[in-house]
Amino acid sequence: MKITGSQVVIECLIEQGVDTVFGYPGGNILNIYDALYKNSGRINHILTAHEQGAAHAADGYARATGRVGVCMATSGPGATNLVTGIATAYMDSSPIVAITCNVPNNLLGKDTFQEIDITGVTMPITKQNFMVRDVKDLAKTIREAFFIAKTGRPGPVLIDILKDVTAAEVEFEPLSKENERNGILIENHSNLKRIAEINIPSEENIKKVAELINNSERPFIYAGGGIGISGAEKELMELAEKANIPVSESLMARSSFPANHPLCTWMIGMHGTKASNMGVTECDLLISLGSRFSDRVILDSSKFAQNAKVVHIDIDPAEINKNIPAYTSLVGDLKQILNRLIPSVEKKERKKWIEQIQAWKKEYPECYDKKPEHSINPKFICECINKIAGENTFITTEVGQHQMWTAQFYPFTKPRTFITSGGLGTMGFGTGAAMGVQFADKNNRVVHIAGDGSFRMNCNELATIQHYNLPIVIIVVDNHALGNVRMWQRLFYGKRFSQTTLDFGPDWCKLADAYGIKGYKASNAKEFEKVFKEAFEAKKPAVIDAEVDIDEMVLPMVPGGKPIYDMIMKLSEEVMN
Numbered sequence: 095m096k097i098t099g100s101q102v103v104i105e106c107l108i109e110q111g112v113d114t115v116f117g118y119p120g121g122n123i124l125n126i127y128d129a130l131y132k133n134s135g136r137i138n139h140i141l142t143a144h145e146q147g148a149a150h151a152a153d154g155y156a157r158a159t160g161r162v163g164v165c166m167a168t169s170g171p172g173a174t175n176l177v178t179g180i181a182t183a184y185m186d187s188s189p190i191v192a193i194t195c196n197v198p199n200n201l202l203g204k205d206t207f208q209e210i211d212i213t214g215v216t217m218p219i220t221k222q223n224f225m226v227r228d229v230k231d232l233a234k235t236i237r238e239a240f241f242i243a244k245t246g247r248p249g250p251v252l253i254d255i256l257k258d259v260t261a262a263e264v265e266f267e268p269l270s271k272e273n274e275r276n277g278i279l280i281e282n283h284s285n286l287k288r289i290a291e292i293n294i295p296s297e298e299n300i301k302k303v304a305e306l307i308n309n310s311e312r313p314f315i316y317a318g319g320g321i322g323i324s325g326a327e328k329e330l331m332e333l334a335e336k337a338n339i340p341v342s343e344s345l346m347a348r349s350s351f352p353a354n355h356p357l358c359t360w361m362i363g364m365h366g367t368k369a370s371n372m373g374v375t376e377c378d379l380l381i382s383l384g385s386r387f388s389d390r391v392i393l394d395s396s397k398f399a400q401n402a403k404v405v406h407i408d409i410d411p412a413e414i415n416k417n418i419p420a421y422t423s424l425v426g427d428l429k430q431i432l433n434r435l436i437p438s439v440e441k442k443e444r445k446k447w448i449e450q451i452q453a454w455k456k457e458y459p460e461c462y463d464k465k466p467e468h469s470i471n472p473k474f475i476c477e478c479i480n481k482i483a484g485e486n487t488f489i490t491t492e493v494g495q496h497q498m499w500t501a502q503f504y505p506f507t508k509p510r511t512f513i514t515s516g517g518l519g520t521m522g523f524g525t526g527a528a529m530g531v532q533f534a535d536k537n538n539r540v541v542h543i544a545g546d547g548s549f550r551m552n553c554n555e556l557a558t559i560q561h562y563n564l565p566i567v568i569i570v571v572d573n574h575a576l577g578n579v580r581m582w583q584r585l586f587y588g589k590r591f592s593q594t595t596l597d598f599g600p601d602w603c604k605l606a607d608a609y610g611i612k613g614y615k616a617s618n619a620k621e622f623e624k625v626f627k628e629a630f631e632a633k634k635p636a637v638i639d640a641e642v643d644i645d646e647m648v649l650p651m652v653p654g655g656k657p658i659y660d661m662i663m664k665l666s667e668e669v670m671n
Contacts, residue, residue, distance in 0.1 A: 095265070095266065096263040096264060096265055096266070097263065097264070097266045098125070098129070098260065098261060098262065098263055098264075099125070099229045099232050099255065099259045099260040099261065099262050099263075099264065100125040100126045100128065100129035100260045100261070101129050101133075101266075102229070102232045102233050102236075102264065102266055103126055103129065103193065103232070103236065103255070103260070104126075104129050104130065104133045104136070104137060105233075105266060105268065106232075106233055106236040106237060106269075107137060107164065107236070108136055108137060109237070109268065109269050110162065110236075110237070110240045111161065112137065112162070112164050113137060113138060114137075114138045114139075114140060114155065114164075114533050114534075115130075115137065115138070115139050115140070115152075115164040115165065115166055116139075116140045116142055116147075116148035116149075116151040116152050116155075116163075116164070116165045116166070116529075116530065117139060117140075117141070117142070117145070117148050117165055117166030117167060117193075118141065118142060118144070118145050118148055118166070118167055118168070118172060119168065120167070120168025120169065120170075120172045120208070121168060121169075121208065122168050122169040122195040122196060122197060122208065122257045123166060123167070123168040123169070123172070123194070123195035123257075123260075125195075125257065125260035125261050126166065126193070126195065126255075126260055127139075139166075140529070140533060140558070140562065141558070141561075142526065142529070142555060142558050143552075143554040143555050143556075143557045143558050144175060144552065144554055144555070145165075145167045145172050145173075145175035145176050145179075146175050146176065146178055146179050146522065146526065146552065147525070147526040147529070147552055147554070147555045147558065148165040148166070148167065148176070148179070148526070149165045149175075149176045149178070149179020149180060149182075149183070149190070149192065149526070150179045150182065150520075150522070150523050150524075150525070150526025150527045150529075150530065150552075151163070151165070151526045151527065151529045151530035151533070152164055152165040152179070152183075152190045152192075152530060153179060153182060153183045153186075153188050153190055153523075153526075153527060153530065154490065154513055154526065154527030154528060154529065154530030154531045154534070155530035155531065155533060155534045156183070156188045156189050156190055156248075156530075157186075157188055157510065157513050157527070157530075157531070158488060158510055158513065158530070158531040158534040158535055159534045159535070160323075160325065160510075161189075161244075162189045162190065162191055162240055162243050162244050163188070163189070163190040163191075163530060164190065164191050164192075164193065165179070165190065165191075165192050165193070166192075166193045166194070167192070167193075167194050168194065168195055168208070169194060169195055169196045169197060169208045169209060169210060169212070170207075170208030170209060170210050171208070171210075172194070172208075173194040173196075173210055173212040173215075173254070174210060174212070174215065176192050176194070176252075177215060177216060177219070178518075178520060178522075179192075179520075179523075179526070180192055180216055180219050180220060180250045180252065181219040181518055181520075182515050182517075182518045182520045182523055183249065183250040184219045184220060184221075184249055184250050184518075185515075185516065185517025185518040186319065186346060186515065186516050186517050186518070187247050187248050187249055187319065187320075187323055188248060188249070188250070189243040189244045189248035189249065189250070190243065190250045190251075191236075191239050191240060191243050191250070191251050191252075191253065192216075192250060192251070192252045192253070193252075193253050193255065194212050194252065194253070194254045194255070195254070195255050195256070195257055195260060196209065196210075196212070196225070196254050196255070196256050196257065197209045197256065197257060198256055198257045198258040199227060199256050199258055199259075200258075202256065212252065212254050213225050213252065213254050216252050219250070220249070220250050220251055220252050221242050221243065221249040221250065221251055222239070222242050222251050222285075223251060223252040223253070223254070224238075224239065224251075224252070224253045224254065225254045225255075225256070226253060226254070226255045226256065226259055227256055227259065228259065229259045229262040229263070229264040230264055232255065232259060232264070233264075233266060233267075233269075235253060236253060237269060238286060239251040239253050241286060241289070241290075242286070242289055245289050245290060246289050246290075246292060246409060246410075247323075247409050247410045248323060292409065292426055292427055293411070293425045293426045294426055294430075295424045295425065295426050295431060295434075297434075299422070299424060300424065300431070300434050300435055300438065301438055302422060303405055303407075303422060303424060303435060304435055304438035304439050305438075306379055306403060306405060306421075306422070307337055307339075307379065307381070307439050307440075308337075308439065308440045308442075310378055310379035311378055311444065311447065312376060312377045312378045312379070312444070312447045313337065313339045313377060313378070313379040313380075313381060313444075313447075314339065314340055314342065314373045314374055314377035314379070314380055314381070314402070315330070315333075315334060315339050315340065315341040315342065315381045315383060316342050316344070316362060316374060316380060316381065316382045316383070316385055316391075317330060317341055317342065317343050317344065317347040317350055317351060317383050317384065317385065318343075318344045318346060318347050318382065318383060318384040318385025318386060318408075319344060319346030319347055319384060319385070319516065320383065320384015320385065320408060320409065320428050321347050321350040321351075321383055321384050321428065322346070322347065322349070322350050322509060322510055323384065323428075324384065324409070324427055324428040324429040325429055325509075326383070326384070326428045326429040326432055327350050327351070327509045329428075329429055329432035329433055329436065330350065330351055330383065330432065331351065331352075331355075332432075332436055333432055333435070333436055333439065334351070334355075334357050335357070336436060336439055336441055337439050337440065337441065337442050337444075338357070338441075338442050338443060338444045338448060339357065339381070339444075340357050340358075340359050340369070340373055340447075340448070340451045341355075341357050341358055341359065342359045342360070342361070342362040342366070342367075342369075342370035342373060342374065343358075343360065343361055343362065343370075344361070344362060344363065344385050344388065344391055344516070345361060345363070345390070345497075345501055345514065345516045346514075346516040346517075347384075347385070348360075348361060348501050348504075348506055348512045348514075349506035349507075349508065349509055349510065349511045349512035350509060352506070352507040353504075353505040353506050353507060354505060354507060356452075357448075359373055359451060359454075359455065360502070361501050361502060362374060362391055362658075363388070363390050363391035363392075363393070363652070363658070364390045364391075364393060364651065364652050364654075365498045365501070365502060365648050365649075365650065365651055365652075366391075366650065366652075366658075367454075367455070367458070367502070367650070368454045368455070368457040368458065368650060368661065368663070369451055369454035369455040369457075371650070371652070371658045371659055371661060372454050372659060373451060373454070374398070374399050374402070374658060375399070375400070375401070375657075375658060375659040376401060376450070377399065377401065377402045378401055378402055378403070379402055379403050379405065380399045380402040380403070380404045380405065381405045381407070382404065382405065382406045382407065382408075382418075382420075383407050383428060383432075384407070384408055384409070384428045385408070386408070386410075386413045386416070386417070387413075387416070387417035387418045388417075388516075388517070389417075391658075392417060392418060392658065393652050393654065393655065393656060393657065393658050394655060394656055394657045394658070395417060395418060397657035397658070397659075398418060398657070398658055399418070403421035403422075404418060404419065404420045404421050405420065405421060405422055405423065405424075406418075406420040406422075406423040406424075407423065407424045407425075407426075407428060407431055407432075408423075408425065408428070409425065409426060409427055409428060410425075411425045457663070458650075458663075459649040459650060459663050459664060460664060461646075461647065461649060462503075465619065466618070466643060467618060468617060468618060468641070469617065469618070469641050469642050469643040469646070470616065470617075470618060470619055470622050470640050470641060470642055471619065471646075472495075472496070472499035472503065472571065472642060472646060473499070473502075473503045474619050474622070475499075475543070475569065475571065475622065475640060475642075476499065476500055476503035476504040476505075476543075477503065477505070478619075478622060478623050478626060479504070479541055479543075479569070479626065480504060480505055482623075482626060482627050482630055483539060483541055483630055485506075485507045485508050485511070486508060486511070486538050486539075487511065487538060487539045487540070487541055488510075488511050488512075488513060488528075488531045488532075488535070488538060488539070488540045488541070489504060489506070489511060489512050489513070489540075489541055489542075489543060490513045490514065490524045490525075490527045490528040490531060490540060490541075490542045490543070491513075491514045491524050491542070491543045491544065492515075492521055492522065492523060492524040492525075492543075492544045492545050492548030492549060492551075493514070493515050493519045493520055493521045493523065493524075493545075493548055494521065494545040494547060494548055494576070494577055494578045495545060495571070495573070495577035495578050495581065495646070495648050496543050496544065496545040496548075496571035496577075497514055497543075497545075498578075498648045499571075499648065500512075500514075500543050501514075502648070513527050513528075513531055515527075521545075521547065521548040521551050522548060522551035522552040523548075524542055524543075524544055524548065525542060525544065525549065525552045525553065525555045525556075525559075525568070526552060526555055528540045528542040528564075528566050528568075529555060529558055529559060529562075529564060529566070532564045532565070532566055533562075533564075539565060539566075539567075539630070539633075540564075540565075540566045540567075541566070541567045541568075541569065541630070542566055542567070542568045542569065543569045543571060544568060544569065544570050544571065545570075545571050545573070545576075545577060546570055546571065546572045546573065546574065546575075546596055546602075547575070547576040547577070547596055549568070549570050549602075550596075550600070553605065556605070556606065556609040556611055556635075556637070557609055559609075559611065559635045560609050560610045560611050560635055563634070563635065564635055565632075565633045565634055565635060566635055566636075567626070567629050567630055567635075567636045567638065568635075568636065568637045568638065569626070569638050569640055570602050570637060570638065570639050570640060571640055571642050572602065572639050572640055572641055572642060573642040573643065573644045573646060574595065574596050574597055574644050575591075575594055575595050575596055575644050576593075576594040576596065577644075577646070577648075578648070579594045580594040580595070580644075581647055581648065584645075584669065585653070585665075585669065586653070595644075602637055602639040603615055603637070603639055605637070606636075606637035611634075611635045611636065611637055612629065612632070612634065612635070612636050612637070613636070613637045613638075613639065614626075614628070614629055614636065614637070614638045614639065615638075615639045615641075616638060616639065616640050616641065617641045618641075622638070622640055625638055626638060645670065647665060649662060649663060649664070649665070650662060650663050
């Protein structure tokens with residue numbers, strides 16, 4: 095039976111298990127939107143306020159579920175508005191498929207209205223991208239795109255379809271489950287074969303790593319985002335408990351290991367804990383699991399883990415020896431490798447090492463426990479949310495001080511419950527991501543913690559949240575500043591606060607009201623607890639303006655270029671005044 099290219103898109107999406115897509119229509123993608131209208135009972139389209147919101151929503155959906163998220167946009171500015179979201183997904187290894195439509199074949203390359211070479215634009219920030227110029231290639235391309243996005247190290251794939259392709263008719267053959275299992279996609283396709291072939295380390299190399307762990311006196315685990323991507327949280331726990339190894343987490347790994355576990359040292363790096371940063375400094379064996387040794391973690395690479403042999407385990411061979419030289423490495427699926435490794439690892443007590451770790455865990459900046467009268471301590475915000483919302487609630491953030499406070503203070507105990515932008519550091523990410531997470535899991539709630547600077551970038555998505563009645567509670571950590579940048583200006587630029595003070599609107603409660611959403615104001619801890627409880631229990635969209643002191647700092651802090659153990663734990667009165 096012949097169907098149009100637009101219907102092919104719909105059928106292939108359903109084939110891939112897609113139930114929700116996020117997007118924004120426009121001229122060159124109208125045929126696909128017409129097909130969406132005709133198939134509204136089979137696939138759900140979410141209209142966002144902006145294409146960037148659609149990309150972030152698809153990303154949030156993917157991170158919460160482990161499935162491929164899908165976003166759509168028309169040509170020109172519609173497609174380019176997706177770019178930041180695609181780049182965010184690329185840096186954090188999140189599987190999304192972005193579908194755009196371009197001008198027809200006969201107008202391509204003629205500077206046609208809203209024509210842009212989006213495949214050229216996105217080439218550096220996608221695992222692969224495609225331009226479909228013939229309807230006969232469409233189904234095959236979509237199937238390949240999904241395969242590439244979710245196989246190996248996940249990441250974004252873009253498909254740009256010319257408008258006349260979406261109108262053309264073609265004989266469509268559904269992909270049966272049997273054919274899918276038989277690998278019809280990768281048959282005689284060298285690129286897909288390469289992607290599908292996940293390296294399997296030899297038994298000899300597995301035993302070598304186990305021996306290193308068994309002979310170590312002070313082993314230390316640095317867990318990265320690969321733990322969550324591979325679903326290896328259970329195996330991480332088993333390894334840590336069996337061999338009594340402390341576990342630190344990168345920003346992307348927060349929620350991969352229970353914060354209340356005695357072996358958890360929380361976050362490592364620039365704003366990491368004393369226990370994490372000293373643990374990696376004093377260990378004799380560093381076991382890196384699914385991490386890429388980001389500069390925000392290692393800082394001065396010449397002084398990182400100087401006393402340790404480094405074991406690097408990752409699915410991507412390109413990450414091995416890229417930033418930190420490995421003593422030995424294992425390349426492959428993290429979950430599979432850990433399942434093979436654990437039986438050869440001996441049960442150990444390591445009493446002295448654990449005692450030292452516990453001693454470091456007790457050292458923390460004084461500001462953690464201060465109780466201001468006319469503002470709210472960020473630590474209290476995190477603990478209060480957790481107390482009322484519970485451990486199954488998803489937490490999303492923007493990027494900035496509020497993000498670091500969340501990573502430092504929020505006691506995550508369940509996997510995949512912390513959704514944030516790591517590698518790209520995208521302000522404006524969290525609101526769209528929160529929407530994607532809420533659509534992905536309608537049984538659990540989402541609380542979005544945003545900075546006032548970040549939230550103003552994509553606060554237009556309040557329209558989407560209200561329209562679909564998403565019960566997301568947005569906490570605007572309102573310090574009237576671009577706090578992270580202002581903090582650096584205070585410490586390293588002589589308190590020259592250039593363009594970082596946000597002492598002008600909007601009034602967040604009035605903005606929420608304009609969108610038909612309940613707004614709350616909290617100026618101290620007592621008020622915050624009261625209004626958050628009310629907002630959360632109402633199970634409706636809400637915005638809370640939470641007053642935080644403009645000079646509240648993120649400590650500990652390691653200045654850029656300094657060794658990871660050179661932590662600022664307290665600031666002098668001279669610096670603060």
